[in-house]
Amino acid sequence: MTARPSTQDGGAALLGWLRDMRDQAPVWRDEYGVHHVFRYDDVVAVTTDPARFSSDISRIMPDLDPLSRDILSVIDPPLHRKLRRLVSQAFTPRMVAQLEPRVVELGRELLEKIDGDQFDLIEEFAYALPVIVIAELLGVPAQDRDLFREWSEKMLSKEFDDPVSMQFENDDADFDALVRTPMQQMRAYLGGHLADRRATPREDLLTKLVEAELDGDRLTDKQVIDFACLLLMAGHVSTTMLLGNTVLCMEDNPGLQDRLRADRSLIPATIEEVMRFRAPITIASRVTTEDVEIAGVTIPANSMVMPWLLSANHDERRFSEPDRFVPDRKDAQQLAFGHGIHFCLGAPLARLEGRIAVELMLDAFTDVRVTPGAEVTYHREGLFGAKTLPVTVRRG
Numbered sequence: 001m002t003a004r005p006s007t008q009d010g011g012a013a014l015l016g017w018l019r020d021m022r023d024q025a026p027v028w029r030d031e032y033g034v035h036h037v038f039r040y041d042d043v044v045a046v047t048t049d050p051a052r053f054s055s056d057i058s059r060i061m062p063d064l065d066p067l068s069r070d071i072l073s074v075i076d077p078p079l080h081r082k083l084r085r086l087v088s089q090a091f092t093p094r095m096v097a098q099l100e101p102r103v104v105e106l107g108r109e110l111l112e113k114i115d116g117d118q119f120d121l122i123e124e125f126a127y128a129l130p131v132i133v134i135a136e137l138l139g140v141p142a143q144d145r146d147l148f149r150e151w152s153e154k155m156l157s158k159e160f161d162d163p164v165s166m167q168f169e170n171d172d173a174d175f176d177a178l179v180r181t182p183m184q185q186m187r188a189y190l191g192g193h194l195a196d197r198r199a200t201p202r203e204d205l206l207t208k209l210v211e212a213e214l215d216g217d218r219l220t221d222k223q224v225i226d227f228a229c230l231l232l233m234a235g236h237v238s239t240t241m242l243l244g245n246t247v248l249c250m251e252d253n254p255g256l257q258d259r260l261r262a263d264r265s266l267i268p269a270t271i272e273e274v275m276r277f278r279a280p281i282t283i284a285s286r287v288t289t290e291d292v293e294i295a296g297v298t299i300p301a302n303s304m305v306m307p308w309l310l311s312a313n314h315d316e317r318r319f320s321e322p323d324r325f326v327p328d329r330k331d332a333q334q335l336a337f338g339h340g341i342h343f344c345l346g347a348p349l350a351r352l353e354g355r356i357a358v359e360l361m362l363d364a365f366t367d368v369r370v371t372p373g374a375e376v377t378y379h380r381e382g383l384f385g386a387k388t389l390p391v392t393v394r395r396g
Helices: 012-024 040-047 079-090 093-098 100-112 121-126 128-138 142-157 173-199 205-211 221-252 256-262 264-277 347-364
Strands: 027-029 035-037 118-120 286-288 292-294 297-299 304-307 367-370 386-388 390-394
Touching: 027 297, 035 040, 040 292, 040 304, 079 205, 079 221, 093 347, 100 121, 100 128, 100 347, 118 121, 121 128, 121 221, 121 347, 121 386, 128 142, 128 205, 128 221, 128 347, 142 173, 142 221, 173 205, 173 221, 205 221, 221 256, 221 264, 221 347, 221 367, 221 386, 256 264, 256 347, 264 347, 286 304
Parallel strands: 035 304
Antiparallel strands: 027 035, 118 390, 292 297, 367 390
């Protein structure tokens, strides 16, 4: 098969490659020995069967950094069930819904601070909104928010050749400087706040995580910090890309902005279609616990499997006209938030922020366009979204 294209051209070449793979090699073994799965039904099968497809990568990577073990996203039942139930006691849909007035207030403040009619949407709005919301949710002091940005930008600046190498290439000096060290700094910072919450509880998520209890069990300090790090990193990065991708989809679909202005009730369905069409997180990772057959291909036990969420979302076998953006698509059920027991806990927050951000942009500007001739830069691998997005707006 041809080499896997990068996402740095905006994704067109990658989507074409994924289409070919779905047709010609729905299960493909790469040079690392990793099996990639591309079709919707097969991706669902992999992500809903933790008994045969484990999330615990340490099964085949015994030297995995201890800080990367036992995190909610990389553990299996029964421990996963217990931790998720404990975390869900603190991070509830009701808590997320109650954030709406504050998200509206923060979003409006950010847009009102923007001077002129040309700016970088990611820098000025799409990045700032989710990171501030999550920082406030955790109870982080306002003056420390820039620390999170510094750490996350370092971790995202580490470049890999492809999504697979992200799992294996973690022993060089760059990885230490750009990933391991900032992660350790973030954990130490959150550990200090956690100790404070144990001594002096507050009305924030860190305190609720500390106080969560189920059948006499509580979260350990490491488990609380693990979830806070996961929420901060995965939550703000994916939502930042969601907001940028929404503007890119509006750019490529003339008339969509006017349609959303005329009928705001279309915004939630449009957000779902953005998640399907330009899934921010392109892949997941699993490890087989036994020999498994998918699409006629036998995958040996203890093999890494990468189900492609982005490919599943464009599978012609599941979606009609999958490469066309349909804001009121009836056959939604996109997989951008994952599937099965690891369905993203932060999905309600991402949907809330996405809806509010679109509403506020439509209120603030009569038109939002990617600046003609300006360079849009994209994340390299594993992520599908803009790093910079210069826009030109018109005001009422």
